[in-house]
Amino acid sequence: MKLKIAIQGIKGAFHEEAAIRAFGENIECLCCQNFPEVIKALDGNEADYAVMAIENTISGTILNNYNLIREGNCEMVGEVFVPIKQYLGAIPGSTLTNLREVRSHYMALNQCRDFFEAFPKIDLVEARDTAFALKEIATLNDPGLAAIGSINAIKEYGLEVLANNIQSNQNNITRFAILGKESEPVFGNKISLSVILQDTPGALANLLTVVHKLKINLTKIVSVPIPDSVFRYRFYLEIVLPSPHIFESSMHEISFYLDDLEILGRYNSSPCPTPKFEQNDNILTPQLI
Template sequence: MNVIAIQGIKGCFHHAAASKYFENNDYQLMECYSFRELASYVAKSDVDFGVMAIENTIAGTILTNYNLLSEYRLKIIGEIFMPIKHYLIAYPGQKIEDIKEIISHPMAFLQCELFIDTYPHIKISEYSDTASAAEYISKNKKKKIAAIASKEASNEYGLEILYDNIQTINNNFTRFFIIKNKHHIYNNNYFNKASLRLNISHTTGSLSKILSLISNFKINMTKIQSIPIVHSPWEYSFYIDIIFNNINNYEKMKKNIKKISLLHHMLIMGEYKNGMSN
């Protein structure tokens, strides 16, 4: 049975992503307090896989997670896009008029800003994750406190829903990476997407030359993200996601990029199946 590390506890969105991606497999959860703890477990091979959120359609990219992937030299072997629906939940018998404080993960607050703004008198307090906030209320029978979490969390911890679908934008998705220790062999039988990290010269035209090369091989770039290089002020790594239909074009692209003198280093962070086509 595989052991899968997630950030959070049962009922959180990472748990939902793991359940969906590994739905035909038996697995055991390793609940992690932080993303760094998750990355550490995967890097040390204490678990078989990790599930890590990387970006949300409302809140944007989780930049620190890209740094963790590089720091711990983790391999991306898959991805999944999950619809995120937030609920305001509380100990049974409460009404919104009773609530003095809302607790949840910072990303959940970012995704529910309009709802939160309608209750300016209610205190907002950050919590380690959405499901842990729900568990805290349930375990301690806390009244006058509500959590922003999933419907699954309300069921898991016996809480009542005060409001449903409180996310600012209904078409709200989070992209999760499935990650593994880079030293453990994992063969994807089919892949049509790759994540690359590029370190390039800080000179005019260096990035555009690489992007033009990618385009010339009829490869579609779906994301580009600049991340500051630690200990090198004003220098950046570029994380690029690409999708391709022709594996030969992809292999040719990799060989040609490596020949570009402006490129200091290219790392293939993962080759996997496009999660949007699942």
């Protein structure tokens, strides 16, 4: 029986690629329109696992997705990294010089804005998803329209590549959280945490002192406002333990300086890959087809 994986987007989306990297080809993807629907599908037992983007090397942390994970009945049980290569796709016969509009998810548009500085007459229009934008271009069958997305999506919807490797930064990697049910015990060396510091002088410094003393590697710390409080912040931390065996003692020492501590997940850290390019990709500048 195939595992059912909830993803945001449709066939050809980067979330589908992340799911395949995490679980292999023999899976069934449950396509959701947005991230809250992904959490709802997992919570409602419509899916065995879910895959959700949480940060990108260019766009940074997707804070709202951390909020969704914290509020949902799920936890992080793993992570997977996907090097992102952005392609410009259009219907057969289209050319760059004839384009008037390019559509994609806002993050993909932001990652490729430098490329479009050479084409000031092209309007960049936000869409809900990269793969959805490409599917829409195929349906509209308009040579003046194009979309940004993965090569898999371009092939899936019968489009042609007008330009490849058009992202501004070649180190474009997205990190995806693998989400599972709360009842699944996972024992790894990496922990994702949500904390609220005590409202006292030096609380953050004291917390970091504990992290240093225990030789814990702090790999992420970001803050987000607490809606019902005035200028108080929740911190999302990610730490890598020198040994899984110090989990209980480290959480005990860290909690001493906190008003709230929630463990979003405990899992094995995964190595971040170096982006690889095909021989027909021009690494220094985008390649026009």
